Amino acid sequence: MSDDDTVTVAHGAGTGKTRAFLEDSVVSRFAQNGAGDDLAVGLDALDDGAVHEIDDRSVVVTTDSHVVSPLSFPGGDIGRLAVAGTVNDLAVMGATEPLSLTCSLIVEAGTSVELLEDILDSMEATCEAAGCAITTGDTKVMGSGEVDGVVINTTGVGVIPQGAHVPDAGLSPGDKLVLSGAVGDHGITLLAEREGFDIDGELRSDVAPVNDAVAAALDAGTITAMKDPTRGGLATALNEMATKGAAGIVVDEPAVPVHDAVSAAGELLGIDPFDVANEGEVVFGVDAADADAVVDALQATSVGADAAVIGEVTDEHTGRVVLDTGFGRRYLSEPEGEQLPRIC
Amino acid sequence: MTTSEPVASDAGDGGAADLQFRDPEVADELADDIAAQMERIDEPVEIMHVCGSHEQVIAKFGLRSMLPDALSVTMGPGCPVCVTNMPEVDEAVALAEAGKTVATYGDMFRVPGTVKSLADAKAEGASVEVVYSASEAVELAETNPDEDVVFFATGFETTAAPTAAVLQADPPENFSVLSAHKYVPPAMEVVAEMPETDVDAFLAAGHAATITGYGLFEEFVDEYDLPVVVGGFEPLDVLYGVRRILEFIEAGEGGLDNAYPRCVSREGNEAAMAAIDDVFTLTSGEWRGIAEIPDANFVLREAYADHSARAQFDIDAVDGAGDPLTEQCICGDIMAGTASPEGCELFGEECTPSNPVGACMVSDEGTCKIWHEYGGEPDL
Numbered sequence: 001m002s003d004d005d006t007v008t009v010a011h012g013a014g015t016g017k018t019r020a021f022l023e024d025s026v027v028s029r030f031a032q033n034g035a036g037d038d039l040a041v042g043l044d045a046l047d048d049g050a051v052h053e054i055d056d057r058s059v060v061v062t063t064d065s066h067v068v069s070p071l072s073f074p075g076g077d078i079g080r081l082a083v084a085g086t087v088n089d090l091a092v093m094g095a096t097e098p099l100s101l102t103c104s105l106i107v108e109a110g111t112s113v114e115l116l117e118d119i120l121d122s123m124e125a126t127c128e129a130a131g132c133a134i135t136t137g138d139t140k141v142m143g144s145g146e147v148d149g150v151v152i153n154t155t156g157v158g159v160i161p162q163g164a165h166v167p168d169a170g171l172s173p174g175d176k177l178v179l180s181g182a183v184g185d186h187g188i189t190l191l192a193e194r195e196g197f198d199i200d201g202e203l204r205s206d207v208a209p210v211n212d213a214v215a216a217a218l219d220a221g222t223i224t225a226m227k228d229p230t231r232g233g234l235a236t237a238l239n240e241m242a243t244k245g246a247a248g249i250v251v252d253e254p255a256v257p258v259h260d261a262v263s264a265a266g267e268l269l270g271i272d273p274f275d276v277a278n279e280g281e282v283v284f285g286v287d288a289a290d291a292d293a294v295v296d297a298l299q300a301t302s303v304g305a306d307a308a309v310i311g312e313v314t315d316e317h318t319g320r321v322v323l324d325t326g327f328g329r330r331y332l333s334e335p336e337g338e339q340l341p342r343i344c
Numbered sequence: 345m346t347t348s349e350p351v352a353s354d355a356g357d358g359g360a361a362d363l364q365f366r367d368p369e370v371a372d373e374l375a376d377d378i379a380a381q382m383e384r385i386d387e388p389v390e391i392m393h394v395c396g397s398h399e400q401v402i403a404k405f406g407l408r409s410m411l412p413d414a415l416s417v418t419m420g421p422g423c424p425v426c427v428t429n430m431p432e433v434d435e436a437v438a439l440a441e442a443g444k445t446v447a448t449y450g451d452m453f454r455v456p457g458t459v460k461s462l463a464d465a466k467a468e469g470a471s472v473e474v475v476y477s478a479s480e481a482v483e484l485a486e487t488n489p490d491e492d493v494v495f496f497a498t499g500f501e502t503t504a505a506p507t508a509a510v511l512q513a514d515p516p517e518n519f520s521v522l523s524a525h526k527y528v529p530p531a532m533e534v535v536a537e538m539p540e541t542d543v544d545a546f547l548a549a550g551h552a553a554t555i556t557g558y559g560l561f562e563e564f565v566d567e568y569d570l571p572v573v574v575g576g577f578e579p580l581d582v583l584y585g586v587r588r589i590l591e592f593i594e595a596g597e598g599g600l601d602n603a604y605p606r607c608v609s610r611e612g613n614e615a616a617m618a619a620i621d622d623v624f625t626l627t628s629g630e631w632r633g634i635a636e637i638p639d640a641n642f643v644l645r646e647a648y649a650d651h652s653a654r655a656q657f658d659i660d661a662v663d664g665a666g667d668p669l670t671e672q673c674i675c676g677d678i679m680a681g682t683a684s685p686e687g688c689e690l691f692g693e694e695c696t697p698s699n700p701v702g703a704c705m706v707s708d709e710g711t712c713k714i715w716h717e718y719g720g721e722p723d724l
Contacts, residue, residue: 010698017698254368322724326368327579328406331719336697 013231016334022046041093041167048089048228049156051165058162062089063155069342071119071149073193075185075205076279079122081344082152084279085230087130087209092226092282094165095158096215098132104153105139111149119150130209132156166218170225171245173315176291178284180213180298181206181306182257183234187276188265190343195269202261206303208280213301217282220297221290227283230344235274236334237283238321245285248317254326257306275335277344285313365578374583375410381590382412389415390542391589392535392681394422394528395549396709397577403718405579417586418681421531422549424499424524425451425707426679427631430666432524433457435659436496439522440470442660444653445488446522447481448496449503450474451707454700459664462496478506485519494653498524501555504642505616508623511648522653525642527626528552529564534637536568540682545571545589547582550604555620557612558602569598576604623648632703633676667701669694675702678711685712692716 010017027043035042040058041051049062066082076084083101090098103123107116127134134154185206192203210228217223225245229237234256242249258266258273266273280303286294291309298304323332382389393399399419402408408417421427434457440446446462453474454463466472471491475481478495485493497507504525511521528549535541548561553574561572571592575585585603592599602608620642629641649655672690677683685691685704695701697713704710 317724323406325404325406327371328409329724330403330406330409331724333717333719336716 013335016336019046041165045167045169047093047168049093049095051093053162056162058160058165060090060093060095060158060160060165061155062086062093063153064089065151065153066344067148067151067342068190068344069148070193071115073205074189074203076207077119077122078150078152079119080126081207081279082154083123083126083130083132084207084209085344086154086156087132087211088228088280088282090156090158091209091211091214092166092168092228093158094218094226095160096211096218098130098156098158098211100135100157101127101132102153102155103134103137104155105137106147106151106153107139107141108144108147108149109141110144116150119152126209130211166223166226167244168225168227168241169244171241171247171249171285171313172224173247173313174288175224175285175313176288176309177238177249177251177311177313178217178286178291178294178298179234179256179308179310180210180217180282180284180304181280182259182262183229183278183281184258184262184266184273184276186279187233187343188262188269188271188273191269191271191276192265197265202259203265206278206280208303210280210282210303213298213304214282216297216301216304217284217286217294221294222287223284223294224287225285228278229281229283230277230279232335233273233275233277234281234283235272235321235332238332239334241283241285242321243319245313246318248314248319249311249321250314250317251311251321251323251332253323255308256310257308272335274332279344288312365576365580367580370580371410371583374580374587377587378410378415378583378590379412381587381594382415385590385594387414389544389590389593391415391417391545391547391586392420392541392543393417393547393549393575394420394532395552396423396707396711396714397551398422398547398549398575398582399709399711399714401577401579401582403714406718406724407579407582409724410583411586415586415590417547418543418684419678419711420535420543420546420681421528421631421634421679423679423704423707423709423711424503424526425449425455426675426703426710427526427531427634428452428455428498428524428703429630429632430456430458431630432522433461434459435654436462436494436522437465438659439494439653439657440465440472442657443471444492444494444657445471445473445484446494446496447473447475447484449476449498451709452496452498455703455706456667456670456700458666478503478510482510482515482519485516489516489518492518492520492657494520494522494657496522496524498526500526500528500549501552501616501620504620504624505555505613508616508619511623511644511651512619515651517650520651520653520656521644521648523624523642523644525624526631527640527642529560530640531631531634531637532564533568534635535680536570538635538680538682541680543570543681544593545573547585547589548572548574550574550576550581550608553602553604553608553612555613555616557610557617558600558608559610560612561600565598565600571597571599571601573601573603574608576607631679633673634680669701673702675704675712678704685715688712
């Protein structure tokens with residue numbers, strides 16, 4: 001049996017193989033299937049959510065299932081991840097005030113009630129931080145061994161003025177790229193946790209709602225494109241933005257914030273912090289004139305202390321990301337396949 | 345003979361980016377020196393390095409884009425997994441299919457043989473284990489006394505030494521070694537003599553030299569009158585090594601320098617070399633896609649026949665047709681330094697890290713895998 005006959009973890013890695021699967025098997029079936037004229041951003045855009053234009057408003061919808069292992073890790077747990085993940089997908093579409101969040105719990109029989117309560121406490125606290133409410137949901141219990149621990153799906157809905165959504169495809173030459181904070185924390189923390197080592201206890205997932213930070217950035221300047229660099233990391237997010245925006249990106253590697261512990265652990269593990277998931281970061285395309293103002297605004301928020309301009313958009317290298325390493329230049333490619341399954 | 349190494353301008357606050365050998369300012373100074381040297385030399389120069397770790401650092405830090413167009417730094421036969429010959433992989437696959445437990449390094453696991461890789465054999469039910477060291481393979485034999493554990497041993501001197509050490513330490517009876525260990529210096533001679541190569545100098549691999557000592561290259565330098573500089577694996581090490589090589593070329597002479605004295609001595613690790621010499625002898629053999637190379641394959645000496653898989657077992661050669669795409673793979677030419685991955689029509693199309701045709705796309709030390717990850721030799 002070849003790789004093509006079975007689903008592999010690479011199909012869910014958020015990189016090339018995932019996109020190929022989505023385009024060949026999902027988008028082709030559902031893209032325009034019954035969607036009305038009101039659909040401004042649909043499945044075929046492969047963006048972070050869908051946008052319907054209704055009257056003078058836009059309704060943003062997004063959904064995400066969370067399957068992290070271990071369920072609790074330094075800096076967060078699956079509950080915080082499940083709320084932040086969906087709030088953040090809404091936020092990077094431009095909907096920073098979620099109207100409604102659903103929660104679908106799938107629990108393995110035998111899971112301790114105390115663990116479940118802890119996860120729900122964490123969801124409650126994260127909802128409070130994000131200023132959103134869970135308004136409907138579903139709970140299923142599966143037999144022991146039929147699902148691993150707890151799986152949580154959340155769906156989010158946001159309503160914004162019509163046309164106010166920000167696609168991930170909007171980059172144009174001259175734009176600056178702004179990153180809200182250090183990259184690699186979530187993925188490297190999860191991997192180090194699984195491998196059983198820590199660097200002086202300094203590794204912590206960045207999982208957090210970023211809707212306030214996105215709102216601050218939108219207030220401070222013209223944002224041309226937004227994306228949260230989750231699975232596949234910063235490298236995948238930037239490559240997608242370059243491809244979809246038909247633009248080239250040049251990244252100044254020394255300007256990209258990476259915490260020392262993450263960089264050290266990454267060297268030890270042979271994993272590039274640019275290639276792994278973040279759960280509390282946003283990459284912005286920003287009109288060059290507004291870049292400093294957006295960085296200042298982000299730095300004033302709870303998640304944006306390390307915000308920085310990390311590069312710019314050019315009319316060369318269309319669809320590619322060039323990394324200026326501080327020594328020379330090379331392409332920044334997307335990671336292939338799945339380096340770290342089940343991290344978000 | 346001098347020894348020297350690069351020195352950073354000042355140390356930063358201790359983060360990984362401030363490592364002494366990753367100072368971009370010093371790198372710029374070295375690049376300026378190299379540009380000036382090339383102006384004075386005023387003709388194309390080709391430097392060959394023989395190590396996947398050198399290719400990694402060159403590609404990852406984008407060092408080629410810092411060098412003048414007339415200066416090329418090309419990877420030669422420096423990936424032990426890549427030069428492991430297909431019949432050697434076939435032997436390991438045959439042993440696995442005959443019911444032995446085959447232990448090997450992770451890099452070797454997916455390297456295609458004529459018909460299948462060890463990974464394919466495992467998927468079909470054979471017992472194949474990935475190990476991180478020779479001693480882990482011995483532990484596997486100790487904990488599974490009823491199984492024959494065959495260590496498919498690959499690599500240059502850096503891994504040949506630990507293989508030798510476990511064989512000297514009286515391993516259990518059910519442990520044997522299928523050696524595909526290789527020895528680089530004869531391959532450098534073959535490549536230097538190939539009519540289609542035009543190598544002006546070698547940047548030699550620092551970690552292999554920690555075992556062999558740099559003195560090993562004295563004979564080569566005497567015979568070929570080419571510059572050979574032993575280099576380390578940080579970006580400044582490579583740029584420094586290149587500058588040192590160009591000094592020799594500018595002076596119009598061959599010569600040997602150790603640009604990695606923090607790790608490498610003239611004599612090397614004499615205990616490790618003695619162990620290698622005790623356990624192995626050199627024989628000629630085919631390096632995948634490159635050539636038959638004299639005295640470049642390490643095979644077990646007669647005294648260790650009890651632990652030689654080739655002496656202990658009848659190994660049925662695999663028959664069957666290979667993947668037709670393999671015919672188009674130019675891995676051998678790439679390893680010989682006469683072609684680049686971008687000259688291969690399979691590169692990035694039919695051949696990718698998740699679906700490799702040749703060994704160069706499998707190993708982390710392979711040129712194709714590295715170029716696929718970092719974009720190769722872009723004019724940026």
